[in-house]
Amino acid sequence: MNTSSAVWRKSLSVAGATALYGVSFGALAIASGLDLMQTMVLSLLMFSGGSQFALLGVIAAGGGAAAAVATSAVLGVRNTLYGISLNTELRPRRAVMPVMAHLTIDESTAVALSSADARMRRLGFWVTGVGVFVGWNATTLIGALVGDLLGDVRTYGLDAAAAAAFIGLLWPRLKNRQAVAVGVASAVLATALVPVLPAGVPILLSVVVALVVGTTNWLGTKSKKTPVKEAA
Amino acid sequence: MTLWHTVLLASIIVLALKLAGYSVPAAWFAGERRSRVLELTTISLLAALAAVQTLGQGELIVVDARVPAMAVAMLMFWAKVPFIVVIIAAALTAAALRALGLAG
Numbered sequence: 589m590n591t592s593s594a595v596w597r598k599s600l601s602v603a604g605a606t607a608l609y610g611v612s613f614g615a616l617a618i619a620s621g622l623d624l625m626q627t628m629v630l631s632l633l634m635f636s637g638g639s640q641f642a643l644l645g646v647i648a649a650g651g652g653a654a655a656a657v658a659t660s661a662v663l664g665v666r667n668t669l670y671g672i673s674l675n676t677e678l679r680p681r682r683a684v685m686p687v688m689a690h691l692t693i694d695e696s697t698a699v700a701l702s703s704a705d706a707r708m709r710r711l712g713f714w715v716t717g718v719g720v721f722v723g724w725n726a727t728t729l730i731g732a733l734v735g736d737l738l739g740d741v742r743t744y745g746l747d748a749a750a751a752a753a754f755i756g757l758l759w760p761r762l763k764n765r766q767a768v769a770v771g772v773a774s775a776v777l778a779t780a781l782v783p784v785l786p787a788g789v790p791i792l793l794s795v796v797v798a799l800v801v802g803t804t805n806w807l808g809t810k811s812k813k814t815p816v817k818e819a820a
Numbered sequence: 821m822t823l824w825h826t827v828l829l830a831s832i833i834v835l836a837l838k839l840a841g842y843s844v845p846a847a848w849f850a851g852e853r854r855s856r857v858l859e860l861t862t863i864s865l866l867a868a869l870a871a872v873q874t875l876g877q878g879e880l881i882v883v884d885a886r887v888p889a890m891a892v893a894m895l896m897f898w899a900k901v902p903f904i905v906v907i908i909a910a911a912l913t914a915a916a917l918r919a920l921g922l923a924g
Contacts, residue, residue: 605904612911626827634831636838642869643830650878653821657830659865664834666862671841672849680842689838745914747873748889752910754870755890759897761863770860771867778868782876794868795861802857 595699595708599715602695606637607723609753612746613640614731619741620648624732631728635721636693638757639663641750646788655788662795670697677701678710691717694757766807773797885923889914 610631617627622644630640639660646656671692674680678700680688691713700713741747762768774794781790801807821829849855874890875881893910901909917923 605902608904609907612907622823622827626823629827629831633828634834636834638866639830639834642865643826645869645873647823647826649872649876653826653829656826657833659869660830661833661837662861663865664837665858667834667838668841668844669849669855669858671838672844672846675842676846685842686839689842690835692838692841742885743915743918745885745889745911745916745918748886748893748914749907749911751870751873751886751890752893752907754866754873755893756897756903756906758863758866758870761859761866767860767863770863774864774867775871779871779875779881782872782881783879785879787876787879791865791868791872794864796864798857798860798864802860803853805853805856808856 591705591708592711595703595712596715598702599699599712600719602699602716603719603723606695606720607727609637609749610724610727611731611734612749612753613637613644613724614728614733615735615738615741615744616641616644616648616731616746616750617728618732618735619738619746620644622647627728627732628725631725634660634664635690635724636664636667637724637753638666638694641753642791645750646791649787651788652786655786655792659788659791662792666694667692670694673697674700674713678706678713688713688717691721693717693720695720764809766801766805766809769807770797770801773801882924885914885917888917888923 613631614627617630630643634640642663643656643660646659671689674688674692674697696713696717699716700709703709703712735741738744758771762771774797777797778790778794781793785793849858870890874886875883889910892913893906896906896909
């Protein structure tokens with residue numbers, strides 16, 4: 589009996605936290621030059637915090653449209669991987685798949701996969717997904733509406749909040765030496781390229797680090813991630 | 821491309837990527853090397869975004885209140901403080917330093 593209430597509690601606390609941070613997205617979007625409708629389209633249709641903030645980051649830095657689209661798209665690829673896991677684990681009916689796909693984000697996937705039981709996984713996915721969707725869009729709207737009144741978002745440290753949010757998304761992924769090395773090298777490379785390349789391009793080019801290290805498995809351990817592989 | 825084109829195109833691509841997860845054969849993303857490259861790609865992008873959001877200003881590198889705010893955030897994430905508390909603390913750090921005139 590308390591398993592399902594525990595899932596509800598967890599889902600709603602994740603949704604509440606994410607929603608709070610929607611205010612800063614809304615305000616930053618307006619400060620980056622988007623209008624109210626464009627800001628809402630991002631939260632309603634794109635609905636993926638990392639990609640949304642990435643798009644703003646490139647636009648606010650004066651980057652080109654192609655770099656902005658490419659950066660948010662590449663960050664969106666992880667949702668594809670989440671979808672593959674969720675499709676295998678939750679076995680959704682075909683009719684609900686499009687809705688489920690739309691709600692497939694970091695938070696709903698993490699909560700869903702944190703339960704052991706299939707029914708609790710479904711519950712966690714839907715409560716978190718719907719909760720974040722409603723909260724995120726409501727607070728994006730509030731942020732966008734008050735964004736005009738706020739003036740310079742830097743006064744409130746919203747630029748620093750966006751930077752911290754990227755680190756927050758990154759942190760749980762730094763599970764081993766290889767991940768940390770790739771993170772540090774990518775940050776250094778992108779920063780070094782900022783003065784010499786158009787805005788947005790340094791961020792995209794940092795992917796070279798992942799491609800090189802990932803392909804050669806430099807600093808990698810053979811069996812850490814997929815111990816099954818070793819037997820094969 | 822206008823700003824509207826950028827917003828719509830990026831949104832449609834991100835949505836299509838989500839739908840792809842439920843329709844492409846899982847085998848496309850299987851394999852140790854491929855999944856490692858994909859995971860590291862996300863790490864690369866997030867780290868680069870964090871760095872440029874902390875130090876970049878257009879095509880310049882600027883050290884200002886974002887740097888101490890980022891240091892506070894990293895310490896707090898390391899101490900396993902909840903996400904939203906860290907985000908608020910980072911914003912407050914930068915805001916306070918600017919209000920006190922200690923950083924730009």
